[in-house]
Amino acid sequence: MTRSVWLKADDEVGDWEQRKRRITAGLEAGVDWVLVDRADVERVRELGDVNVAAFAGDDVHVMEAESSGVDADATVVGKDGEGDGTVDLPPDFSGSADLSALRRDEEGPMGGYVRIFDEDYEAFAEEVAREAEYTIVVGENWQIIPLENLIARIGEETTLVAGVQTAEEAQTAYETLEIGADAVLLDTDDPDEIRETVEVRDEAGRESLDLQYAEVTAVERAGSADRVCIDTGSLMDHDEGMLVGSMSRGLFFVHAETAESPYVASRPFRVNAGAVHAYVRTPGGETSYLSEVASGDEVQIVDTDGNTREALVGRAKIEKRPMFRVQAETEDGDRVETLIQNAETVKVHTREGRTAVTDLEAGDEVLIYYEETARHFGEAVEESIIEK
Incomplete structure (x- = not known):
């Protein structure tokens, strides 16, 4: 399995200069993807050659109207969780949800961003995984058990991206259930932590041969x-x-x-x-x-x-x-x-x-x-x- 490292660099990180420093550190370390707000896509392109995923933003209809001007390799919906108008967890979630925002094929690969607070959110992530090419899950109160459950249940229909903050957490994500997540979404400003996470990625994908x-x-x-x-x-x-x-x-x-x-x-x-x-x-x-x-x-x-x-x-x-x-x-x-x-x-x-x-x-x-x-x-x- 080929593993990858995504680097979170949206407006929650700080102003553009802070985001730029984080992205530059990621490019130098060799991350595979950068996840940004759609307004930053062209800025990232100017910094270097890397896959760029862009959050859709609050207004999906505006995004659809302006999509031709956004040169992202993938679009991610669900950034703000409930109430952002894209992918929401209904209060009475019972195993089905309106995931139409993930089915706009003309916009290229789509990803869903789900923050997991409890079992309902975990079940919702499974629903997202059936539709999205990329399923990004960020554990808020717990991490290992939801990740184990999702790895066991999702299969190969999506690329599972686990939110982490350290290289140690990344290694755990790659090794969970001896299968591991396909990728990690790293949220840190520390250049050493970014570099070490990329090294963990490289080690996770390498063979060990019996000579x-x-x-x-x-x-x-x-x-x-x-x-x-x-x-x-x-x-x-x-x-x-x-x-x-x-x-x-x-x-x-x-x-x-x-x-x-x-x-x-x-x-x-x-x-x-x-x-x-x-x-x-x-x-x-x-x-x-x-x-x-x-x-x-x-x-x-x-x-x-x-x-x-x-x-x-x-x-x-x-x-x-x-x-x-x-x-x-x-x-x-x-x-x-x-x-x-x-x-x-x-x-x-x-x-x-x-x-x-x-x-x-x-x-x-x-x-x-x-x-x-x-x-x-x-x-x-x-x-x-x-x-x-």
Whole structure:
């Protein structure tokens, strides 16, 4: 699931200068959405590139008349709760409500904003969720139990956005019932809290992989081939690298070039990945051919414990280089292999730690990611494919 962070920046925050400071901090941190009053939409557009959701305002009819001049990515109704003329909780609410304000398809995606005070408001939020593309719920007196109930009942018909004020609350929202809210609406002026919430979002969407060791059965000189170096826009740590291999079911852990040597300076942004035909793992559990990796793509960085993160590719360099063919056998007896450059600076991970491929020998155990599945255009599929 892809998580997102919305930042609340309407007139309840303060004057425009206060709102501007909050929005600027959000843009610098990398929030996905900014929620503002419709009068501020163009101002936000001038500050930077971000999705903008706009509160509809008190008079829906005026909003409809002026909608062509409001360049918002989504319109949100229900800001003022009861009596704002948009989405109200009737005093005698019994499971149905007038939600016509959420059905104006010509205005693009619609969202409903519901403040939850008790079970009636929670039930009302369920009604809103059946109509709105985005359902924003802000707990006033209680948070966890209503959120659990809504996650369990709503399903996938809406994007559920939970109101929070801290990164800690955001993490709880993302983890509730092991499913979590799709997004959080953050209400804070603290730039550190905004940045930490974005970091929580990134962590919540990342995979954790089960890596295993495979026994090396052959290391052979294989002549020259077109080799790909992936230079990312991120600095990698000593225990990080990428997963690459000739066979999609068995990808070898190749370290980033973080180590100093007497002859070559470290390149902690780089992974010397392998030959052009090989796969590299990308975010979301997909793979790409190394030959297709280009500037602007995303690749998956992995550490030796299987923790993952994303990195933007700045450059992919293809050069003819001498290669090794490395073959290994898994615990189940399956054979996997890859082509990797014959160079001391290229290192895989063995039980003894970082090991240059030039020192690799039969009998060593190398770290790999193994999955019993085939690939079609980078997607895992259930079919029989023979790779050799």
